[in-house]
Amino acid sequence: NFSEPMFETKPLTLLPSQGLLQKLFDTLHEIVCVLDVEGRFVYVNKASYRLWGYQPEELIGKRCYDFMVPDDQENSLSATNNVYKGVSIPSYENRYFRKDGSIAVMLWEGGWDSNDKLMYSAGRDITERKKIEIEQQQNRYELDRAKLQLEMLMDRITDGFIGLDDNACVTYWNRAAESISKIPQDEIIGKVLWDVIPEPGKSKYQSYYHKIK
Numbered sequence: 001n002f003s004e005p006m007f008e009t010k011p012l013t014l015l016p017s018q019g020l021l022q023k024l025f026d027t028l029h030e031i032v033c034v035l036d037v038e039g040r041f042v043y044v045n046k047a048s049y050r051l052w053g054y055q056p057e058e059l060i061g062k063r064c065y066d067f068m069v070p071d072d073q074e075n076s077l078s079a080t081n082n083v084y085k086g087v088s089i090p091s092y093e094n095r096y097f098r099k100d101g102s103i104a105v106m107l108w109e110g111g112w113d114s115n116d117k118l119m120y121s122a123g124r125d126i127t128e129r130k131k132i133e134i135e136q137q138q139n140r141y142e143l144d145r146a147k148l149q150l151e152m153l154m155d156r157i158t159d160g161f162i163g164l165d166d167n168a169c170v171t172y173w174n175r176a177a178e179s180i181s182k183i184p185q186d187e188i189i190g191k192v193l194w195d196v197i198p199e200p201g202k203s204k205y206q207s208y209y210h211k212i213k
Contacts, residue, residue, distance in 0.1 A: 028122075031106070035119040039063045039080065042118065051125045053099030069095040069103060080119070083112045093126070105130045168192050168209060 025032045025045040031052075034043035040063050044056040052067070065073050072094040079092050091109045098104055110121030154161050154174045160181070163172030170193055173185045181197070188196050194206050 029124075031121075031123040033059075033064075033121055033123070035064060035121065037084070037117055039065055039077070051098075051104060052096060067096050069097065071095075083119070103127070162193070164193060164209065168194065168206075170196075 026047075028045060028047055029050065031047045032043075032045040033041055033048075036042055040061055041059040042061075044059045046056060048054050048056055048059055054067075059067075065077065068076060076092070076094045079089055083089055091107055093105060093107050096104050096106055104125050105127045106123040107126045108121050108123045110119060112119050151172070151174075154172075155176075157174075158176050160177035160179075161172065161174045162170060162177050165171050170188045170191055173183075173188050175185075177183075178185055183196060193209070194202055197205055
């Protein structure tokens, strides 16, 4: 339910004795916030300005879902409802729009206090980390594709090609190598070459391997 609230939410007021905590929260580079049962901010530290571009007073009384990327609203609402019911959710991710329109990927931790009827949460901006993860996934995809294309090319040629690691374990064995040696690929991959190749080739290959190594 993303309808407008029917009553006004008042900011959470800290007692004088909590002034030190306030200063501590405002020095953090994580967003520390408190939400009511409708998902409205009742407290936000000053990291909201550093990470999202919003001053705390711009968020107080507003629903967190209104600043969230629409595709993440339903999952976040479902996770919040589960927390209300006592389900343990150690952390979860969602995306928020910054004031300048860019998107921040947030990692949240926290919990629901049934006595206060409030959700206490802390969120880290992991946007850069997610970008790196996506780039790494793309690089792995490109590497796997290049490897597959190379293997397909090697399988088309009539010369036998094999790959060995530092322990002389077979890492690659093309079709021509299968045909020449009469040893199927699945019977030699991962095994030490000398343990599989019969004489007289065994001694010849072993000697050559130690020379080039």
